[in-house]
Amino acid sequence: xxxxxxxxxxxxxxxxxxxxxxxxxxxxxxxxxxxxxxxxxxxxxxxxxxxxxxxxxxxxxxxxxxxxxxxxxxxxxxxxxxxxxxxxxxxxxxxxxxxxxxxxxxxxxxxxxxxxxxxxxxxxxxxxxxxxxxxxxxxxxxxxxxxxxxxxxxxxxxxxxxxxxxxxxxxxxxxxxxxxxxxxxxxxxxxxxxxxxxxxxxxxxxxxxxxxxxxxxxxxxxxxxxxxxxxxxxxxxxxxxxxxxxxxxxxxxxxxxxxxxxxxxxxxxxxxxxxxxxxxxxxxxxxxxxxxxxxxxxxxxxxxxxxxxxxxxxxxx
Amino acid sequence: xxxxxxxxxxxxxxxxxxxxxxxxxxxxxxxxxxxxxxxxxxxxxxxxxxxxxxxxxxxxxxxxxxxx
Numbered sequence: 001x002x003x004x005x006x007x008x009x010x011x012x013x014x015x016x017x018x019x020x021x022x023x024x025x026x027x028x029x030x031x032x033x034x035x036x037x038x039x040x041x042x043x044x045x046x047x048x049x050x051x052x053x054x055x056x057x058x059x060x061x062x063x064x065x066x067x068x069x070x071x072x073x074x075x076x077x078x079x080x081x082x083x084x085x086x087x088x089x090x091x092x093x094x095x096x097x098x099x100x101x102x103x104x105x106x107x108x109x110x111x112x113x114x115x116x117x118x119x120x121x122x123x124x125x126x127x128x129x130x131x132x133x134x135x136x137x138x139x140x141x142x143x144x145x146x147x148x149x150x151x152x153x154x155x156x157x158x159x160x161x162x163x164x165x166x167x168x169x170x171x172x173x174x175x176x177x178x179x180x181x182x183x184x185x186x187x188x189x190x191x192x193x194x195x196x197x198x199x200x201x202x203x204x205x206x207x208x209x210x211x212x213x214x215x216x217x218x219x220x221x222x223x224x225x226x227x228x229x230x231x232x233x234x235x236x237x238x239x240x241x242x243x244x245x246x247x248x249x250x251x252x253x254x255x256x257x258x259x260x261x262x263x264x265x266x267x268x269x270x271x272x273x274x275x276x277x278x279x280x281x282x283x284x285x286x287x288x289x290x291x292x293x294x295x296x297x298x299x300x301x302x303x304x305x306x307x308x309x310x311x312x313x314x315x316x317x
Numbered sequence: 318x319x320x321x322x323x324x325x326x327x328x329x330x331x332x333x334x335x336x337x338x339x340x341x342x343x344x345x346x347x348x349x350x351x352x353x354x355x356x357x358x359x360x361x362x363x364x365x366x367x368x369x370x371x372x373x374x375x376x377x378x379x380x381x382x383x384x385x
Contacts, residue, residue, distance in 0.1 A: 016353070022347070100346050100349060101342075101345070103351075119349060135341075248340065294337055297341060300342065300345030301340075303345055
């Protein structure tokens with residue numbers, strides 16, 4: 001790490017080529033004055049009917065060492081991710097476009113053309129599978145009360161709590177979530193003297209309460225997982241393929257509630273309306289669970305699985 | 318730095334959440350070997366750290382499979 005002054009200086013002027021994705025039959029005019037990462041203009045590198053979407057980047061920012069550091073910098077990562085997505089999204093609205101993994105860098109346009117020629121068959125296969133299709137994301141969140149088991153998930157939301165017939169965790173919650181049940185740390189009073197009056201008895205009661213609370217949480221967690229599974233199964237019936245993403249970190253999403261579903265669905269164009277109707281209906285049907293939809297996305301989540309997608313049509317095995 | 322891509326018209330989502338974007342960009346897309354192979358490893362590193370974070374948080378919030 002010493003004596004790199006000259007190298008660093010040279011890297012400041014050296015450039016490489018950032019590859020966003022590969023489109024088929026893209027009208028170059030569709031790129032217009034598009035800008036990519038670091039604000040550089042986007043251009044197409046052509047090979048047969050494939051267009052590689054690229055822009056020039058400085059090695060000082062996108063070289064090996066710089067990339068390794070920059071990818072760990074959330075602000076940099078965000079700027080790059082948004083620019084990457086904007087380019088892919090723009091192309092995807094104009095022609096079938098296969099996104100390439102973020103931060104794929106080549107020496108120059110000639111190398112990109114070489115890769116395009118060598119991998120043309122693979123890109124064609126991928127493009128065949130995603131053409132006319134788009135990705136939609138569905139996320140579902142369970143309210144904190146639902147996760148605690150205070151309110152039974154899946155019951156109609158608008159009924160007063162006392163009328164919540166048959167909910168397995170029913171209980172006596174007066175509703176509205178203003179009265180946290182059995183929170184052991186709220187208030188100094190040793191609430192329920194139900195079992196025993198000695199000091200040991202109070203301890204036992206406390207432990208029992210804790211245990212009860214844990215059991216209720218576990219039951220609620222299971223119930224909510226089942227709800228999520230049912231929603232997913234229904235949505236999968238309206239999609240060509242699906243792929244689960246790991247639950248998102250609330251610190252990144254800033255979203256309260258527990259994420260119980262984070263799944264991408266690949267849809268044929270004519271499936272979209274029906275799919276959206278199903279997600280709406282699910283959100284309205286399930287109390288304590290919120291359903292969010294994002295899309296359309298370029299089919300990022302279905303590249304690796306594209307080959308298997310056709311064989312994995314849910315409920316059609 | 319941020320040249321806003323303002324092509325008008327096609328704005329399907331109001332403002333895309335970064336988490337949704339990272340779900341897709343870090344784990345999706347065609348993986349081809351670039352000339353800077355290290356960049357792939359770099360992305361994987363980011364992925365690993367994000368995943369670790371996520372797993373921790375998930376375990377705190379979701380005590381499912383943990384029935385006594």
